Amino acid sequence: MIDYTEPPQFQKTWSCEKLSLDTQPELPQVHFEHIGPSLFCFALVRPVQGDLLLAKQQHGLGAGIFACNSFTLFSNMSIGINPGAPKLFQTTPISGSLECPRAGPHNSPLNAEIFMRVWKRVFDEGKYEEHDWTVKVDIDSVFLARGIRKHVTNYMELHAASPDERVYFNNCKAGLHGALEIISRGGMWFLKVGLDACARTLKNGYNHYGYGESVFFRNCMALLVIKKVDDFGLLTDPDCEPFPARPRPCVSGKVAFHPLRTVEEYAVCLQQAMQ
Secondary structure (H helix, E strand, O other), rough: OOOOOOOHHHHOOOOOOOOOOEEEEEEEOOOOOOOOEEEEEEEEEEOOHHHHHHHHHHHOOOOHHHOOOEEEEOOOOEEEOOOOOOOEEEEEEEOOOOOOOOOOOOOOOHHHHHHHHEEEEEEEEHHHHOOOOEEEEOOOOOOOOHHHHHHHHHHHHHHHOOOOOOOOOOOOOOOOOOEEEEEEEEHHHHHHHHHHHHHHHHHHHHHOOOOOHHHHHHHHHHOOOEEEEEOOEEOOOOOOOOOOOOOOOOOOOOOOOOOOHHHHHHHHHHHHOOO
16 A cells, blocks of 8 residues: 655555664655744745756655745746645746856856845745744755754844844854845844835846845845844855865754755755754
8 A cells, every 4th residue: 555645755555574773764754843933934946957856855855945834935937846636836936037147256146136036026925924034045955944943042032032123144154145044024024125225225236136145135134224143053055164065964963054956965964964
């Protein structure tokens, strides 16, 4: 007998074969409880095979943004991420192209304009209003929602703070890295009303695609006087101190690891991070 309600990778015939303690599943099953501060999480996926395979894997496992209280996966078209059972899940489309130029020593995408459109779609959709914190994550990141809840809870308890205050978390000593962006409900309100003002003030870089999304976002936070909270225990990324050669092995104790380009890399990293 096969349980077709399970993710495809676990749809195998039942067996009474005794398993050893060393037996490991091909992909880890993820069971997250929505305890603690509520999270609205979103990501952008390009309509290319690598991104879509990662999105489908995460959806099947209930991992990444799909472990948050509410989530949206954006693209520039409506794309089915699961086969339709028990409920069809599709990407939410934004207008325009997802192509952008690249520059700099790391050939970084100058994608500020793209994410301006994404953030405006987030505000139009309005899901974030029902949750304490909003989290933007890159689709090629292993991301543990329960870990984010611990970090924001620790911050609120230590500083007697609430999600209605305007704060965001800085995850790199050199400045925010866009693989993981965390902003309070209060910060989201200020970002909503001030996003166009940021675009006008930063118009030279914005109009000429001179900014990557990370740089635009942290400059906009400063202009809107949204408080920066340094938390360097959030993200492992080759572009963040201590500059690991790659995010794997994902055993640093942090809650996000970037980049993981393939479903195989993602599965190994997720299992390591959960342990």
